[in-house]
Structures are given as structure tokens and as C-alpha cells.
């Protein structure tokens with residue numbers, strides 16, 4: 001269920017567009033936050049009701065975009081860019097290195113649900129390659145040592 | 158780097174430049190004060206004098222686009238900023254939004270005034286949460302300072318800016334797909350002329366809409382400040398001014414650089430610190446992953462980086478994502494990675510692209526796994542020909558062009574991966590592809 005605060009946020013958002021439907025992507029972002037990092041079917045239903053849209057339409061939109069998680073992800077989602085500018089300066093090795101450290105493969109989540117490791121397409125930080133993002137934050141020019149440090153710090157949290 | 162005029166990046170490194178007070182101490186919002194006293198046609202005329210062309214990839218003259226906005230005013234007008242920046246190799250708009258968000262905001266206000274829009278949406282790719290926060294802060298500061306909202310600077314002009322977060326899709330950078338996405342739909346492209354009107358006539362919510370790239374709009378600010386004629390003194394005859402280039406890959410100082418159009422590629426390489434650790438370079442991609450590669454030989458390094466020269470050499474300036482690669486990089490391996498990207502990002506609306514990118518990926522995977530057949534090389538080109546020009550939007554071409562470039566110059570690297578027995582005997586290949594792509 002959306003909190004009252006989230007509902008106010010949504011109401012304000014809707015006012016910014018000539019049609020309510022345009023608030024769908026922002027609403028899904030709010031839903032993802034409210035539901036702990038992913039959009040389960042209840043979240044999609046709630047968004048559909050709030051925006052007066054058919055549930056199937058909301059589902060169709062939510063599944064089109066890769067950043068709305070359909071299944072729960074780890075607390076920290078490590079997304080390492082594996083596109084070409086990063087690839088030629090060691091992105092694949094970096095992914096392997098982080099995977100070894102966490103004991104998982106690319107695409108998996110650790111047993112304690114703390115970390116998910118994925119490859120990502122160009123993150124728009126090609127001049128500071130290789131790079132990765134965790135939630136809203138970017139890390140650039142990532143060496144294996146820096147990756148270790150990041151993971152260690154998050155493990156302690 | 159002293160000889161490269163820094164028009165956009167002039168104050169980029171001034172501490173606190175992302176704050177309105179520091180921005181205003183460094184010529185900030187002077188262009189707006191000037192522009193708001195001009196009639197829209199005069200602003201468009203300055204752009205015409207400047208020769209500014211869209212920085213998002215296609216290089217379309219900005220003044221022509223703006224001039225297309227209907228003069229009668231029966232429906233609202235919209236300005237939409239393309240901050241989707243998904244083209245691999247391009248990272249310049251992020252830098253603008255992070256370090257100089259007010260230049261984007263000021264540009265948006267001037268552009269909205271010129272096209273008589275009262276609403277502006279900045280569509281930022283979902284991953285850019287830090288740039289989004291930076292631009293949102295700048296927008297709030299601009300409201301507080303009276304540059305946004307009702308009755309801007311006492312002129313009676315009202316404008317609202319909304320920062321809209323995308324959710325992970327390269328295709329949403331294509332302008333008509335972006336419009337779909339902004340309206341709350343799946344990010345699929347819409348019909349274009351001749352079967353539908355241009356966005357300037359009927360864009361978002363069936364209203365006249367201008368879509369421009371972040372850098373294009375930011376560049377409007379210095380153009381108004383120094384005047385279009387002054388701006389056009391830089392560059393070549395048809396590629397005017399400076400442009401931001403993200404120089405990445407095997408160079409010593411990868412970064413975003415502001416470079417005068419027409420600068421030789423060799424000079425740009427030098428500016429970026431030369432080849433990484435002095436190791437010889439093999440090839441370069443001039444303008445983002447969709448633009449065909451060029452060998453890093455004298456002939457190509459001497460080329461001028463401008464729209465015309467790149468076009469004449471079978472490639473494009475694109476969005477300014479200049480990537481250098483040394484001898485360690487295998488062209489087929491790099492292309493395999495790219496094809497996975499395009500197949501993943503194809504929105505699936507039209508068959509040539511949906512099926513074609515899939516096949517390009519499968520054949521590359523097969524070749525890389527050592528199971529390639531000699532015919533595969535021509536098959537790749539065949540598929541490219543079936544995608545190019547036959548897809549609903551330019552993503553199809555964007556996927557086909559890199560392969561065509563790779564085969565033009567590095568076909569030998571593909572051949573080297575094909576098992577010998579396949580090279581000697583002609584194997585019959587059934588033709589599922591041609592049927593599938595049509």
C-alpha cells in the first residue's frame with residue numbers, strides 16, 4: 001500500500017502533465033520505492049487504480065522498461081557496465097572479480113539477499129571506464145581494489 | 158588545449174557552478190535577460206546565424222526545427238529535452254547536467270520563449286539519478302529566483318519545467334519513442350511523415366513539440382551571449398562552432414572535451430593524451446557505437462572531425478562519442494558485444510530490426526564460438542542490407558552500420574575466426590534469414 005506521503009507525491013506529479021497517464025513512469029518509480037525495490041503485481045494494481053488505467057496497460061509498460069524490477073533484487077544491486085568502452089578497459093574481468101568475491105555469477109543474488117550482480121549497458125560514463133552503479137550512485141574508474149573496498153563497506157552496513 | 162575555445166565549458170570547473178549564485182556571477186542568466194527582450198523570430202535568427210546543428214546525433218539545423226513551430230496558437234506548445242544519452246561511447250550530457258545544470262535550465266527558458274511553450278519536460282534516462290537531482294535542484298533555484306513560474310522577469314511569460322525520469326531503454330532516445338514514453342506508454346516509436354505530421358506540428362499530446370538534445374539547448378546560451386555571427390566564426394563552412402566529445406577507450410586522458418568542429422582526429426587524440434601507454438592504435442569509432450569504425454591509419458587520423466568529412470568517409474559524427482582502440486581489441490569480439498546490445502534494445506515493433514538484430518547476434522556468437530561458416534560473412538552483410546533503410550526507426554540502421562564498417566575494414570579478422578574446413582568447402586546454407594527478416 002502506498003503511504004500517505006507517497007500519495008501526496010503522486011497527486012503533485014499528476015498536476016505536472018496535461019494527461020494523468022503521463023504520470024505512469026514516475027508513479028512506477030514511487031511504487032518500486034514503496035514496495036522495497038521491485039514492483040509486484042499488487043504494486044501494478046495500485047498504480048493502475050490510482051491513475052485510472054487498465055491493469056494490463058500498466059503491466060505492459062512496466063515490463064517494457066528494464067529498471068522496474070519484476071522480482072525482488074538484493075539490497076545492493078551492483079550493475080557493472082559491460083558495453084564497449086568499458087569492455088576494452090577490463091569490465092569483464094571486473095564483473096568476474098566481483099562475482100568471485102561475492103561467490104555468485106552475473107545475474108545472481110547472494111543467499112543473504114544483500115547483493116545482486118548484473119551487467120549493464122552503457123551507463124554514460126565512458127570516459128571514466130570501467131564504471132558501475134549501485135542504486136542511485138555511480139562509481140567510476142573502478143579497479144578490482146576499489147570494487148573490493150565498495151563491497152566490503154556495503155557488507156558491513 | 159589552449160587553442161580550443163571553451164564556449165560551453167568556460168566556467169565548468171568553477172567551484173559551485175551548479176549553484177545559481179555562482180552561476181550568476183559567471184555570466185549566468187545574462188542570455189535569458191537578453192533573449193526575453195527579443196522577439197522569438199530574432200532569437201531564431203541568431204540561431205540561424207550561428208549555424209548550430211542538433212548535437213543529439215543527426216546534426217539537423219536547430220533554427221529550421223524551431224521555425225517549423227506554427228505561428229497561430231490554437232494549442233499549447235511543448236519543449237522536450239532529450240537527456241536519454243544511451244548511445245554507447247557518449248557521456249557528455251551527463252557532465253552538463255552534473256556540473257552546469259543552470260546552463261541547461263537557462264537554455265530551456267530561452268528556447269521555450271522562442272517557441273512559445275509554457276511547459277518544458279526534461280526526459281532524463283533512468284540511471285542518471287545524480288544528474289536528475291542536480292537538474293531538479295537547479296530548477297528549484299530558478300523558480301525561487303523568478304526565472305521560472307508565472308510572469309518571468311515581469312514579462313508576463315509563464316513557464317514550468319518538469320524533470321521526468323526514464324526507466325532504462327536505449328530506444329527511448331529516439332525522439333518519437335521518447336514522446337511515447339513521456340506520455341506514459343511503452344517506449345516505441347510513432348509514425349513519421351509522410352504518414353503522420355512532424356512533432357513540430359503534432360508531437361506530445363497532439364500539440365506542436367520541439368525535441369532537442371541537452372547539449373543543443375545548452376549551446377543556445379553562449380550563442381545568445383556572444384551572438385550567432387560570433388559563434389559561427391568557429392568551425393568549418395557547414396559544421397559551425399564547438400562540440401563536446403567524449404573521448405574514451407585506449408587513450409591516456411579519457412574525458413569530455415570541447416573541440417572546434419573540423420579539428421583533425423589526430424589532434425583530438427593528442428588532446429586526450431595520445432594512445433594509452435604508447436601502444437599503437439588499431440581503429441576508432443568517431444561518434445558513438447552506431448557510427449561505422451575507421452582504421453587508425455594516417456589517412457583517417459588526418460581527417461577533420463566535422464559532419465561533412467565523416468559523412469564523406471562512410472561514417473558519422475553522431476553524438477560525439479569518439480572511442481580509440483588498440484591492437485589488443487578484436488573487432489569481431491567488439492561487434493559481438495555491440496550486437497547483443499542492439500538486440501537487447503530493439504523495441505520489437507518492426508520485423509527487420511527485431512529479427513535482424515537477433516540474427517546478427519546469433520551469427521556473431523556462432524563465429525566467436527568457432528562454429529562460423531564462410532557464408533556467414535556475406536550473410537551478415539545481407540542481413541545488414543535487409544535492416545538498413547527498412548526498419549521503422551533508425552535503431553535498425555544503428556545496429557547494421559557498425560557491422561558494415563567492421564566488414565569493410567576488418568573482414569580478415571572475421572575470416573581468421575572461421576574454421577579452415579569451412580573456408581575450403583562451400584557448405585550449403587539454408588536461407589531462413591531472408592524470409593525471416595522480411
Ligand SMILES: Cc1cc2nc3c(=O)[nH]c(=O)nc-3n(C[C@H](O)[C@H](O)[C@H](O)COP(=O)(O)O)c2cc1C
Nearest residue numbers: 211212213239241242243330331332369370373551
Ligand atoms: C535509437 C536512437 C537513440 C537515440 N538516442 C538519443 C539520445 O540518447 N539523445 C539524443 O539527444 N538524441 C538521441 N537520438 C536522436 C533523436 O532521435 C533526435 O534526433 C534528437 O534528440 C534531436 O535533437 P537535436 O536536434 O538537438 O540533436 C537517438 C536516435 C535513435 C534512432
Ligand code: SF4
Nearest residue numbers: 505506507510548550
Ligand atoms: S527499428 Fe523497429 S524494432 Fe527496432 S527499435 Fe525501431 S521500431 Fe523498434
Ligand code: FES
Nearest residue numbers: 081086123125126
Ligand atoms: S560503455 Fe560503459 S559507460 Fe559507456
